[in-house]
Amino acid sequence: MQDLSLWAQFAQAFSYSFVIRALIAGVFISLSSSLLGVTLVLKRFSFIGDGLSHVAFGAMALASVLFTALKISDELENAWEMAIMLVITTLCAVLLLRAGQKARMGGDAAVATVSVGALAFGYLFLNKFSTSGNLSGDVCSTLFGSTSILTLKTFDVVLCVCMSLVVTLLFVFMYHKIFAVTFDESFARATGVRASLYNLLISVIVAVIIVLAMNLVGSLLISALVIFPALSSMRVFKSFRAVTICSAVFSVVCSFTGIMVSVPQGTPVGSTIVAIDVAGFALFCFIGFLRRVRAK
Amino acid sequence: MTLIKCTDLSIGYDNSVVLEAISFEVCSGDYLCVVGENGAGKSTLIRTLLGLQKPLGGSISFSGGLRQTEIGYLPQQTVVQRDFPASVTEIVMSGFVGANGRRPFYTRGQKAKARMNIERMGLQNLVRRCYRELSGGQQQRVLLARALCATDKLILLDEPTAGLDPRVTAGMYQVIKELNDEGITVIMISHDLTAALEYASHILHVGRETFFGSKEDYVSSGFCERFLKGSKASSAS
Ligand SMILES: Nc1ncnc2c1ncn2[C@@H]1O[C@H](COP(=O)(O)OP(=O)(O)O)[C@@H](O)[C@H]1O
Ligand SMILES: [Mg+2]
Numbered sequence: 001m002q003d004l005s006l007w008a009q010f011a012q013a014f015s016y017s018f019v020i021r022a023l024i025a026g027v028f029i030s031l032s033s034s035l036l037g038v039t040l041v042l043k044r045f046s047f048i049g050d051g052l053s054h055v056a057f058g059a060m061a062l063a064s065v066l067f068t069a070l071k072i073s074d075e076l077e078n079a080w081e082m083a084i085m086l087v088i089t090t091l092c093a094v095l096l097l098r099a100g101q102k103a104r105m106g107g108d109a110a111v112a113t114v115s116v117g118a119l120a121f122g123y124l125f126l127n128k129f130s131t132s133g134n135l136s137g138d139v140c141s142t143l144f145g146s147t148s149i150l151t152l153k154t155f156d157v158v159l160c161v162c163m164s165l166v167v168t169l170l171f172v173f174m175y176h177k178i179f180a181v182t183f184d185e186s187f188a189r190a191t192g193v194r195a196s197l198y199n200l201l202i203s204v205i206v207a208v209i210i211v212l213a214m215n216l217v218g219s220l221l222i223s224a225l226v227i228f229p230a231l232s233s234m235r236v237f238k239s240f241r242a243v244t245i246c247s248a249v250f251s252v253v254c255s256f257t258g259i260m261v262s263v264p265q266g267t268p269v270g271s272t273i274v275a276i277d278v279a280g281f282a283l284f285c286f287i288g289f290l291r292r293v294r295a296k
Numbered sequence: 297m298t299l300i301k302c303t304d305l306s307i308g309y310d311n312s313v314v315l316e317a318i319s320f321e322v323c324s325g326d327y328l329c330v331v332g333e334n335g336a337g338k339s340t341l342i343r344t345l346l347g348l349q350k351p352l353g354g355s356i357s358f359s360g361g362l363r364q365t366e367i368g369y370l371p372q373q374t375v376v377q378r379d380f381p382a383s384v385t386e387i388v389m390s391g392f393v394g395a396n397g398r399r400p401f402y403t404r405g406q407k408a409k410a411r412m413n414i415e416r417m418g419l420q421n422l423v424r425r426c427y428r429e430l431s432g433g434q435q436q437r438v439l440l441a442r443a444l445c446a447t448d449k450l451i452l453l454d455e456p457t458a459g460l461d462p463r464v465t466a467g468m469y470q471v472i473k474e475l476n477d478e479g480i481t482v483i484m485i486s487h488d489l490t491a492a493l494e495y496a497s498h499i500l501h502v503g504r505e506t507f508f509g510s511k512e513d514y515v516s517s518g519f520c521e522r523f524l525k526g527s528k529a530s531s532a533s
Contacts, residue, residue, distance in 0.1 A: 042380055173400040180393040183382055184371065190346040191394025191446045192365030238426035239383035 009264035019263055021157045022149045026255045026273075028164035029216045030225060033209045034251030035171045037230025038243055039182045039202060047108065048096050048203070050223045051115035052089055052210050057219040058118030058125075059088035060142050065129040078156045085211045092118075093207040097199060145218025145270030149259070152215065163212055167205055174198065179240050216255065217270035225251070228277040235281075235288035254280050297324040297360040299450060299481060300345065305354035307337060307344045313352060314340050320500050320508040324360060324449070327473075327482045329496035331489055331523070336503040338485045339372055342454050345483075362450060365394055368443030370436070372454035372485070382427045384438050388414055391445025406445070413441040417471065433464035440471070450481040457488065469495060489524060 013019045040046045063084040067077060092114060099110040126139060141148055152160070171178070180188040181198045189195045213222045233246035258273030265272075299322050306316035314337035322328055330338050343349050345356060347364045358364055368391070392406045402410075414420055417437040422430065427438060436456055443451050453472065457465040465488075473495055476482045486492050492499060499514040501507040507519045514520055 038381065176390065176393050176396070176401065179382075179386065180390040183380065183387065183390060186343075186348060186371055187369055187442070188390075188393060189348055190365070190367065190369045191391065192397075193394045234379055234381050238381050238429075239424075240381055240386050241383075243381040 006264075010260055013260065013263045016263075018150050018152075019259070021152050021154065022259050022263075022269070023256065025152055025157045025160040026149060026216055026259050026269075027252050028161045029212045030251040030255035030273075031248055032164035032167040032171075033213050033222075033225050034229040034247040035168065035244065036178075036202065036205060036209065037226050037247050038234070038240065039178055040206065041227060041230050041234075042182055045202070045206065046223060046227055048093070048111055049206055049210065049226055051096065051111040052093055052207060053214075053219045053222040054115035054122075055092045055118040056085050056089050056210050056214050056222075057142055058122035059085040060214065060219070061122035061125045062088070064138075065125045068130060078153065079159055082156075082159065082211055082215075085214065086208065089211055090204055090207040093203040094200065097203040141218065142214075143218050143220045144268060145214070145216060145221065148214075148218070149216050149269050150263075156215075160212055160215060163208060167208055167212075170201070170205060174201065175244075178202065183240075217273055221270050221274045224274040224277055225255075228274075228281050229254075232277075232281045232284035235284045236291065250280055250284075251277075298322070299324055299358065299360045299362045301357050301359065302345075303355050303357075305344070305356060306352045307340050307349075308352050309340075309349070315502055315506075316353070318354070318500075318502065318506055318508075320498075322450075322481060322483060322498075324481055325476075325479060326498055327476045327496050328484070328498045328500060329492035330483065330485045330500045330502065331487065331492050332502040334487065338502060339454055341502065342369075342452055342483075342485060345452065366447050366449060368445075368447035368451040370439050370443050370451065370453040370456055372458065380428060383423070384414070384419060384425055384427060384430075385410070385423045387427055387438055388419075388441045388445060391442040394446060410441075410445055413444045416444070417441045431464075433460050433468065436460065436468060437471070444475075444480075448480070450483065451475065453482070453484040455485050455487070457486070457491075465491075489520070493520070 040049055060081060063081040066084075067080070096111055096114065122142075123139065126135060130138065177188075177193060177198050180193055181195050185195050209226065210219075210222055213225050217225050229247035229251040230243065232250055233243040237243045237246050254276045255273050258276045259269055261267070261276070262269045262272040301321040303319050305318045306313055307318070308314040318341070320328075330341065332338050340349070344351050345364075346367060346369055388410050389402055389406070392402055392410070396402070414423060417440055419434070419437055419441060422434065422438075427435060430438065440451075440453075440456070443453075451472075456472065457468050460468060469491055472482060472484065476495075484492075484496070493511060493515065496511050498510055499507065501514070501519055501523065505519070507514060507517060509517070
């Protein structure tokens with residue numbers, strides 16, 4: 001009875017409190033990170049998102065080196081790290097947005113420069129100053145998230161949940177404005193929407209999402225978490241609202257499944273989640289294809 | 297009642313002047329056609345009127361209870377990305393976003409008004425359809441319905457019939473004329489001079505020479521013939 005034993009494994013996973021914590025944090029993080037997906041894909045901000053995730057890596061490296069140097073290590077270490085990452089990533093997000101607005105061509109180059117620079121310096125810091133005995137393990141876990149979601153303390157979970165809720169609420173209250181600015185920025189501006197304010201808010205939210213998602217999938221895989229739900233829903237649904245709701249559900253289901261599969265199987269959480277996202281994307285492509293065939 | 301008055305306006309980008317010394321005014325109920333050759337600066341003028349770019353000189357003043365953000369704007373070919381998921385209702389409703397200021401959601405009154413504008417444009421059977429799957433003419437009507445949600449007073453149309461076939465074009469002009477008859481002031485860019493002369497009450501001709509006045513004056517001024525000859529020559533070449 002292969003099935004039963006698998007089921008038993010799942011049931012057992014639920015009895016560990018670290019799994020419950022990971023599930024709660026994972027669900028909220030993936031909910032908030034999926035919401036802006038459509039806007040990011042359509043406004044070509046997904047590139048900025050990718051660049052920022054590398055900045056977050058650099059910031060993370062800086063923070064952990066700083067803490068080792070200052071010999072701070074207490075309950076709140078994770079939270080402090082997140083705070084530092086948040087500040088640096090937000091700053092970069094705002095700067096990159098500015099650069100992108102000033103000159104379209106210069107914007108892309110700026111993103112590339114900042115992101116590659118952050119990666120290089122991040123690794124350099126870790127290599128030079130880290131006292132950790134397992135350097136490549138540390139780097140690997142920052143880049144791919146390996147197990148960090150499973151080591152969250154209760155306070156970290158509360159922090160993740162609160163930040164995700166703030167992002168989600170902001171999105172809900174700005175929903176119509178985000179739609180207007182994404183669909184037709186000139187028209188929105190002409191009717192008095194403060195488009196640059198909303199662009200700024202969008203980039204700040206992206207920064208927050210990236211710092212959150214570092215916990216779940218690590219810095220290299222963040223884009224997947226942000227973009228796959230939106231791309232998948234866009235294959236099947238045709239209104240902005242349906243796509244947004246479907247993205248949220250898709251993202252939450254994939255992350256939940258990913259964590260549930262990875263714990264008993266011992267696979268890295270982040271890559272498992274992204275693998276399931278990819279499978280979901282393939283499924284949605286197929287459904288979209290069937291629909292189009294039937295429509296003809 | 298004067299709604300918009302431009303005095304000695306010069307427009308352009310950064311340091312390059314596209315048009316200068318433009319003066320005209322638009323009164324309530326007018327149907328103003330802006331004509332001129334491609335690249336003359338018609339769209340630039342419209343974008344300046346909307347406040348999307350700053351005038352390089354001169355002044356634009358709004359009066360008669362019209363604010364700059366209360367203009368319903370139909371852009372020249374909105375380039376919507378191929379994959380944009382948006383239903384007709386969502387797009388029409390987005391005409392209210394600017395007026396809503398900090399209010400996050402639409403009111404019941406706005407929903408009713410959107411429904412009315414959708415019916416006015418004959419789109420009631422398409423409300424749930426995806427924008428990018430509509431025909432060119434239907435898309436223009438959706439954007440016109442959105443513009444009507446943003447205003448009760450004045451609509452500004454940038455080449456509303458570009459790329460439409462003759463039958464759909466005639467329908468579009470008819471809809472615009474009906475709106476004007478209902479009391480909405482119209483400013484329309486067109487390089488279709490025949491239509492301009494048929495529907496407009498006033499003409500603003502921009503380009504190497506500038507003309508502003510009533511349609512009758514425009515016809516008798518000789519501007520019109522020179523422009524027609526010019527465009528025939530260029531289309532023949
Ligand atoms: N974003 C821009 N930056 C600089 N010049 C521009 C820009 N857009 C248009 N132009 C120039 O301004 C002139 C007028 O363009 P436009 O207003 O679009 O003409 P029209 O709508 O009458 O065809 C053209 O010569 C064009 O090259
Ligand atoms: Mg134009």
